[in-house]
Amino acid sequence: MIAPYLRHVTCQQLFFVNLQRPKNGGPLVGKAGRRVLKPRPIPDPRHVITSWVQLPLFTLPRDFRQFDRERHADLANPWLVRARQTARAMGEARGWSCWIASDVDRALVIVLSGYCEGESIRYSELFPALRVRGLLVVRTAEVLDRLGLFSDDRAPAVDRWLERKLHEVSPGIRRDVEAWVRTLLDGGPRSEPRARQTAWTYLNEIQPVLLEWSGRYDHLREVTRQDIATVRDAATGKQRESRIVALRSLFRQAKKSGQIFLNPTIRIRVPRQAGGVFQALDQADVDEAIATATTPDLRLIIALAAVHAARPKMIRTMQLDDVDLGNRRVIVGGHVRPLDDLTRRAVLDWLDYRRNRWPNTANPHLLITQKTAVELGPAGKLWTTRATRNLSATLERLRVxxxxxxxxxxxxxxxxxxxxxxxxxKTAIRYADSARRLLETSSESLNAVKHQRVIKAEDLADRCLLQVKTSWHHYPESEPSLLHMWLHMDGLGPVRFHTAGDGLALEIDQPHGPYDMDEYGHTTVEEDPRDFPTSPFVGEQVLSVREIRYRDGNLDFAVGITVQFPSGSIRILNLADELVLAHDQHLGPVEAYLHEATTNAAPDPSS
Known part of the structure; x- marks a missing residue:
């Protein structure tokens, strides 16, 4: 019956065995198995205003300082009722004391008694009214912000900082530099945000260069390769490397955003500075740091830094869950370490103190303060480093x-x-290299390094000044400060001048190299710095040295010396633990208490 049809068949469809899917097994193939496009989601219906809202024509500043509770309080205001409920919930969650809860309640009554829906309470209106009454501004603002009623109209801190740093820079250069700094802080389409410390360091490093360019150029596109080379050659040491790194980042961003046509920093080579050798702390410095740990929080901070090599940021961001007393383990910087007896004892003492001092706190961090006990954030940097800030054995030095x-x-x-x-x-290799160099050093050289020789000021007399070296501390948003000064004297070697108590100490000590202090800035070392007060006397012989004493009533102690050279004299003083150098200029009110000896003498470092 099918023969007539077979004569019309010109081709045949072949099927391979076992490749046909069962009728009801698995997904469909071919056209029937194509994916069906998902329907577009139905948009949410627009919000319908069920009650009328008075739109403001213009905004007038409100003065809450005129508030009188007897005449103006409206405790039935629905927004005030809702805010007081929110404040109670936040207080229970964060462990607010009864005094904090009472102050916040009083503040909410002041700012919300006459509140109407749609208004916004600005910080400039909130701060004066609450501060004059001694009420808590931050806690009140948190409650208002939780309800969506708060508007922070303060200028951002980064805007104030940029205005202060770039107010003398030409507008064209300033525009590109501001865009670069904001990209560092906030990130961009193809760049991750950098640490705030990085942006501060970069801008502080190149600010003098930008000011110099602003006198000649109106835009960054006018800067040439020769200008970059001049900047490189004008700096030395670590400053040269960090300055070129910052300029590379600036011009790379300007090239990416189309502000310049050619990046002048390409192929500008700077030799990388070799890291100095880490030096061990003297036992006396360690003992001094331990002696300052007189409270449970300080003892725990010192133990975490000296035993577990924790950075200050790691210490203040540690949480309660990072300490496992049962299994005797502690997590430091994401790394699990065994909990030794000393640290365990310090943790237990601190937890007992914390529990008795703030029994209702909900802060999950291990270390808390009076301020953070009613918050959820970590303690501040200054609070963490306060004990060892002015000591030789700082937390960073203890960690190293x-x-x-x-x-x-x-x-x-x-x-x-x-x-x-x-x-x-890489960090471990650097420490290993330092250890290898120290181990290879002979015992005589090691003893000479560790045991510095203290000299008297009169030992400088009749000796020639060969070289001057200085050590400077650079910190974001501040001018470099003088740390140490070395005067290389003929027959003595490098003599280091530094503050010791109320007096001035002179020690024969080799200058250290530059080193990084992480979030606390970095130090640089300069040889024969230009415009430094002692540089003009290089090559001259010291004629005499006279002692300078501070006298005020019963106070009488040595604070410095006057060094006389053939071409002039220089005063080297310890004023308020700062190394001060002066020629003949007046030092202000303290000048009336400074008395210079008429004969040669040496300041007593122990006085």
């Missing part, structure tokens, strides 16, 4: 000393160091 000690104990092997502290392999 602990890691160096571990490197020396393992024979300068970087692998155990990386495993113990969870640090980067």
């Amino acid at each position: 000393d602990r890691q160096l000690e571990e490197a020396l104990a393992h024979g300068a092997d970087p692998l155990p160091l990386a495993l113990v502290f969870g640090i980067d392999e």
